[in-house]
Amino acid sequence: MSFEPISQAIQQEATAATTDQTRSVRVRRGVYSMRERPGFYMVRTRIPAGLISPEQLEAIAALAEEVNWPLGVHLTTRQGLELPGVPADKVVPILEKLQAAGITTFLTGGNSLRSPISCPYAGVTADEVFDVTPYALAVDHYFREVQTSYQVMPRKIKLAFEGCAHTDHVRTQVTDIGLRAVQREGQNGFQVLIAGGLGATPKLARELEAFIPVSELLLTIETILRVFNAHGNRENRSRARLKWLLEEKGLDWFRGEYDRERADLAKNPPALQLPTLTETAPALDGYPAVTEAELGEHYAVWKETNIHEQPQPGRVSVSIRVPNGDLLPQHLRQIAALTRRFAGNVRTSIEQNFLLRHVSAQALPALYLALKEAELDACCADELIDITRCAGSDVCLSALTNSRGAAFKISEAIRGDFSRHPDLRHLRIRVSGCPNSCSHHHTADIGLFGLSRQIHGKPVPHYAIELGGTASGTAVGSRVAEVPALRVGQAVKSTLIFYRDQHTAGEDFAAFVERVGPDAIKERLAPLANVPPPETAPTLYRDLGSDKDFRLTAKRGECAA
Template sequence: MVYHARQPSLWEGKEGKMAGLSEVVEAEIRYLEAMIARLEAGEEDPEDFRVYRLKNGIYGIRGRPEHHMIRIKLPVGRITPEGLRVLADVAEAYTENRLAHVTTRQAVQLHHVHRRDVPKVLRAVNAVGLTTREACGHSIRAITCCPYAGVSPEEPFDVTPYAERAYRYFLRHPVGQNLPRKFKVAFEGCATDHARTPIHDIGVVAAVEGGKRGFRIYVGGGLGAAPMSAELLEAFTPEEDLLPTMLAIIRLFDRYGNRKVLTQARLKFLVKKWGIAAFREAVREERRVVKLTASGADLEAWAPPEDYPPPRLPNPPRKPFSFAPGFDAWRRTNLFKQKQEGFYTVTVRLPLGDITPEGLRALAEIAETYAGEIRSAISQNFLLRFVPEEALGGLYEALLQAGLAHTDAHTLLDITRCPGADTCNLAITRSRGLAQALGEKLQALPLAQDPGVKAISVKISGCPNSCGQHPIADIGFYGSSRKVGDREVPHYVLLLGGRTREGEARFGQVVGRIPAHRVPEAVEAILQRYLGERQNGESFQAYLDRVGAASFKALLEQFQEIPPYAETPEFYQDLGAEGEAFSVQLGRGECAV
């Protein structure tokens, strides 16, 4: 397989090394090591350490100040088999739970890493083209890309080289080091909005005009407690103007974004305050200034990138079919037919978004045998691309042996969830526990095999901040609590009807608040009503549009009752924390900042 080696960002300087770590990266890690030594000796300001570690993707862990979560950015979702093996090594050696967690923004998180081991993890992942730099903080976060870019029959051209060029350009760029708030960018080439561009600060969508490549650019989207849909900035931005336009937007945000009120600091609030017409004119003027004052390095970086050559294709044993259990179901839900004749992209579904070191190593070996490329997806899964059709049976059997042949990718059972209160300081509930309980419930329901039900999306967040993307789910949940007597009871706020398409995000409507332990049966009731009332096989989204999400409020009232503690003490415990009395324990937020 051919993979593109990591290029240092423009801002690392020309001394960046192709093998090993660049001098800049090594200097950053050594500085971190020195800060840790001073902190443990009582000679370092904890706040200064916090600021530096966050800029390098190192988060605090709830209730464990000496342990951290490390967020590792996979450049535009791409990773090599060597990268998977390194993730396996560091997850095995340095995490307590021996898991890597794939996120909703194509990154990988390692939880419960002791502070003394953090520099070792950073050295290991940087050596294989990954980075933690600017994975947190008020910076330009991971630039995400449609995982089907380059293989989709729908796309006018592959946006991957453009997304990667933007990633390299803005990594360590001075403009992105102290923004008013975090800044998220997504690239999409398909008519289907796999990248969820309307919920990003900048959404970039491939377009062709008069035979010339360019982009439709959207600005001002975002989720959080006040979700907003991005608005169209330009219907066609020529490819050579892509980076100058992005830089102009970020410079305006840096200059005029709200630095006084954190909850009003995202770009979406600036776009709303000015109005899209005024913001559009400001971007055009700022872009003119950007281009007039460009350096030679800028001009070189702004040039349209060359298309990627196709990967060296695998030559696996020929076995197009398999008689192993589940093969037919896996073919129906986990395969995407590529525009390249005879090849498929295969989704490796990761329940709960988690994968073990053994799974990572097995996936690396399987990818080397059967695939041309590996990408992560915002569905919290991995994708194997350029898998020959004639090898699908062999691939399935290899995945089955490795415990990675889970069916039902991109269906009701492919539940999205954030880390929740297991590790996050802002979370109210343990979203992982609900995702597991709900998944088990749905797996056992015959009605979950109905095609219309299968197409429903479920997303769960542990708080209103939307890290699990609950506002854009058909069925979404976020954690809350309710006091019953002198005891707290974990609850989830239920939303119905969220979705995105290019240029539009429709956010779910709140229809009730359900005790955590009753959520699975409430979801079953929603699905039963949909099956009983739909007309002419209409989709769940079309059904909700017809009857209205609010019509479910009466149905859900029966699930809102809380029995006395003496009768059912488990109601007063969170899912995933059985045997522990539930109480809301909020700390200083980091993951959402």
């Protein structure tokens, strides 16, 4: 791919001004402007299905060292990695180095088909119907390299592949095209869900097909894209996603258009070509003996929460929890080294973690000590303390608040034994810096998004609190209260205590929220919502991590440029 267009676009932005054209050129290649940092950019990588090699991790680590952004690299909720703080003169060299490492940034922005996400447990769980990984990779290749007609659509389209029968690890219910592995009479196929989405107005997906054979995967997806490309709203960006086309036209209308387009495309259907995946597995034995004294008490908790049994005898998968989704270059290098030493391969997850796969169960003590030495031994992956967050106002143009500061504040409030309480540990928290839901806050037991409130004549950073969403995306949370950013940790902990102390036997969090009602929760949080004048409480008028008064500097985001 030629980088000359983006080189020219960045040069024009440096010497003149940003235009719609320069922005479009950049964003289609995964290069985004940064918040209040003229001349600096964030580069977003495309990691289809979360598959990333040790060599690629090391390549990104080297670039992160070169850029020297204080927070390092950020894991996204679409299995990608973002590299913020890239100076204008380094953008093209970094894109070239990524390409040399087999990593693309193409179509990680703009109105295109984004990188497919896939269940990180594909191929290593007894719950799966079949391994969906090669199908996700085939779709990515076809629509990025072969069929390029859908790279400037009315709005972006996101895909998610899930192979597990009972758990949806990629939230197919809230994505534009969700594909669930199913079998019919011994034949592998997919259930096809369409028009789900999050953002400021979440919508649950609808079933388009109960079953299609795997051979018809490209035919089905391309037909959906044909209909959307022809009829999607190109005039109003806020009503341009697939979910709004279904909202306005109805599922029956869409099916009619879909059937007509499918019949036409079936005359010369696209051929599905699956890549060959080879997954190596290290030796089952031969690892150094480790005493319990060397391991310490934390090992038992880590083993309970971060280890996943595989159907392959003697093998496990190991979650590496990444607090706040941020990794320094040395962490990337260490994960690469640990993958080579202990695992068959590594994948990213939409929970902003890594998964080492095909690890020998006998290697766990030695692996744990290596993780501990690397400061990557955080327990409780995918539990209450494992908070998902968006990039926030450190980087993103759209963000209203510093989601990283909020996630840290909440972690401080609930860490320790509280987060491990048996009635609470399975709950999930997600934090976004604006209503756009890049953290998937609608799908959390407790979801939060940043906003601003004018109080005593001054803007005050706040978080709206949504309760009762589900991690699988089968239900979205309901907005119940708003609290100043400074008190977000107290508000979350108070809500958790309310559930812990008042829920009935066997009552899950969503059912509890429905039973007690939003008014009861809002009343409980009311003291935290009260904001005194700035003269008596100046810190409430500052965002987390800032010593200056809060001001609204958010702009229109660039994802659709």
